[in-house]
Amino acid sequence: MTFDITIPVLNEEASLQQQVGKLHDFVSAHFPDTEQWQIIIADNGSTDQTETLGRALESTFTNVRFLKVPDRGVGLALKTSWSQSRAEIVGYMDLDLATGLDHFLEAYRAIVEKDYDLVYGTRLHPRSRVIGRTLKREISSRVFNWMLRNYLRVGFSDGMCGFKWLKREHYPALYEKGAQNNGWFFSTELLTVAEWLNLRIKELPVVWTDDVSSSRVEIWPLAKKYMQAMRELKGKRLRS
Structure with a gap:
C-alpha cells in the first residue's frame, strides 16, 4: 500500500535537514520503491529558514515534498496534507523522531x-x-x-x-x-x-x-x- 508520512514543522531550521535525512534513509532502506511513499514537510507558519531548507530537501529527494500551510497549527498542517493526499495510508510523526x-x-x-x-x-x-x-x-x-x-x-x-x-x-x-x-x-x-x-x-x-x-x-x-x-x-x- 502507498503511504504519506507528514511531518508538521514550525521554525525547525536547526534540525530539519538532519532529521528528514534520517527518516528518508530509514524508509528507503525498507521500502526501496520510491513511488510507494512520500515524506511531506508541512510548514505551518515558520519565520526562520525552515521553508528555504524544506524546499531544498524537496529538490534533493524525489519523494520529499514541501507543503506551505497558510496558518499555524499542527491539526491544520495534518488536515491540509491529508486532504491533498492520494496515498492509501496517511499518518504523521514528530520531527524529533x-x-x-x-x-x-x-x-x-x-x-x-x-x-x-x-x-x-x-x-x-x-x-x-x-x-x-x-x-x-x-x-x-x-x-x-x-x-x-x-x-x-x-x-x-x-x-x-x-x-x-x-x-x-x-x-x-x-x-x-x-x-x-x-x-x-x-x-x-x-x-x-x-x-x-x-x-x-x-x-x-x-x-x-x-x-x-x-x-x-x-x-x-x-x-x-x-x-x-x-x-x-x-x-x-x-x-x-
Missing part, C-alpha cells in the same frame, strides 16, 4: 496485513518505554489522559502521542464527525471519533525518547485549551 522508527514498520504491517483502520502509538502501555521524560510531564500526561477517558468516555490510553496512521479512506468521515481542531487536540479527536465510528483501532506500545530541551509546551495554558476542546468535541457528539 521521538518514537522509535522501527515502530513505523509495525504500524504499516498492522494496517496492511491485519486490516486495522487506525494505529496509534502509546507511551502509557505497560510495555512502552519512555526515556528522558520529566516527572512534571509524566504526571500531566497521565492526568490529561485520565480526563479524556472520564469526560469523553473513550478507551484509548494515550491521546497525544505524535505517532498515528490510518487508512486515508476513513479521513473524510473522521473530519465530518468532529476531527477538525487546528491545533494539537486534532490528534486526540482522531482517536475519539474513530471510536465513535467503531473503526478497528490498534494500540501500539512504543519506545519514546522525550526531547525536553527543545520542548516549547507550557502545560497550564495548553491544559485550558484542551479542556475547552474536549467540551466542544463532546458537544459535537451530543448534537450528532
